[in-house]
Amino acid sequence: MLYHSTRSGANPVDSARAVVQGLAPDGGLYMPEYIPDFDWKKCLRSDAIAMATQILSTLLPDIPQMDRLVQNAYVGKFETEDLTPTVPVGDFTVLELFRGPTSAFKDVALQMLPQLLTKAKDVCGEKEDIMILTATSGDTGKAALEGFKDVPGIRITVFYPDGGVSKVQRAQMVSQEGENVTVCAVRGNFDDAQTGVKNIFAAAVDGKLPAGNRLRLSTANSINIGRLAPQITYYFKAYADLLKRGQIRMGDKVNFCVPTGNFGDILAGWLAKRLGLPVGTLVCASNANNVLTDFIQTGTYDRRRPLHKTESPSMDILVSSNLERLLYFLSEDAELVAGLMKQLNTE
Numbered sequence: 001m002l003y004h005s006t007r008s009g010a011n012p013v014d015s016a017r018a019v020v021q022g023l024a025p026d027g028g029l030y031m032p033e034y035i036p037d038f039d040w041k042k043c044l045r046s047d048a049i050a051m052a053t054q055i056l057s058t059l060l061p062d063i064p065q066m067d068r069l070v071q072n073a074y075v076g077k078f079e080t081e082d083l084t085p086t087v088p089v090g091d092f093t094v095l096e097l098f099r100g101p102t103s104a105f106k107d108v109a110l111q112m113l114p115q116l117l118t119k120a121k122d123v124c125g126e127k128e129d130i131m132i133l134t135a136t137s138g139d140t141g142k143a144a145l146e147g148f149k150d151v152p153g154i155r156i157t158v159f160y161p162d163g164g165v166s167k168v169q170r171a172q173m174v175s176q177e178g179e180n181v182t183v184c185a186v187r188g189n190f191d192d193a194q195t196g197v198k199n200i201f202a203a204a205v206d207g208k209l210p211a212g213n214r215l216r217l218s219t220a221n222s223i224n225i226g227r228l229a230p231q232i233t234y235y236f237k238a239y240a241d242l243l244k245r246g247q248i249r250m251g252d253k254v255n256f257c258v259p260t261g262n263f264g265d266i267l268a269g270w271l272a273k274r275l276g277l278p279v280g281t282l283v284c285a286s287n288a289n290n291v292l293t294d295f296i297q298t299g300t301y302d303r304r305r306p307l308h309k310t311e312s313p314s315m316d317i318l319v320s321s322n323l324e325r326l327l328y329f330l331s332e333d334a335e336l337v338a339g340l341m342k343q344l345n346t347e
């Protein structure tokens, strides 16, 4: 299945190549050309591991042996066999995503991504080492470091905003073990760190990196489709739990409220819906950095505002990368998206 950039339909790549590259050469994010048919009812009757296998092999069909990759990623790594339990709390049901090795919900994706990337690298015949560059506002860093530590053929560098992550998160990162890991504090906020990473990618595409630094670069942020896709699974898992407990009937719509930063998690919910899951409303929850709330309510994305440091640093983001994918899905107009992203950057 082919993927192309949100900013241009030209130069599509297969799903393995999209995972290896992370970001499209024009700075856009990779999108599947179409959403394939998916037996979502069968998926709901499966356990969490089989759900992940079905979803990932549908969206990333050029990566073979998906069942084994999923086993490697998850079996024995999470506190509970079902990976992401749900717990009724009053009128709500809470989906517990923190049962993985680093207690970040990102473990669901970042235990999987190294498996996908290593296999995709093989499929693409990529011999050089891959260097993962990742900006983090807190949780991604540790979860990515843990996922990629000592993975052969891959190295990882994590950039975090100095003073912008919690003490625990900083301690988790700077004490990371592994021969292939580097952690780096950046003077600035998360957006500065993320922009810096995007600039390094742009420099690499233009051949402007100094000689000797010509590693293949990729990313573990949710701009990588290999990071985003594994997150779709737990929407199905949550729905299946509600079915099992008799709280809903097959086909009933379920609303999800998703704490949002880079818009990856909530976009995975949107993809779950596109794959057929009966999703009602996706509620995009913000903290004081409510640029997305404003955008959804007014249609204007205005990043010209101070970034507040809050108790939820993973949501302290003004430039929410994956919104670009939603804009593309809704408009199916790469030229429009390219123009809007440029405007956001310069104006």
Ligand SMILES: *Cc1c(COP(=O)(O)O)cnc(C)c1O
Pocket: 104, 105, 106, 139, 140, 222, 259, 260, 261, 262, 263, 264, 265, 266, 314, 315
């Ligand atoms: C990463 C993270 C978020 C934001 O998720 P996105 O996919 O970036 O929108 C919110 N809360 C916590 C605790 C996180 O770790």
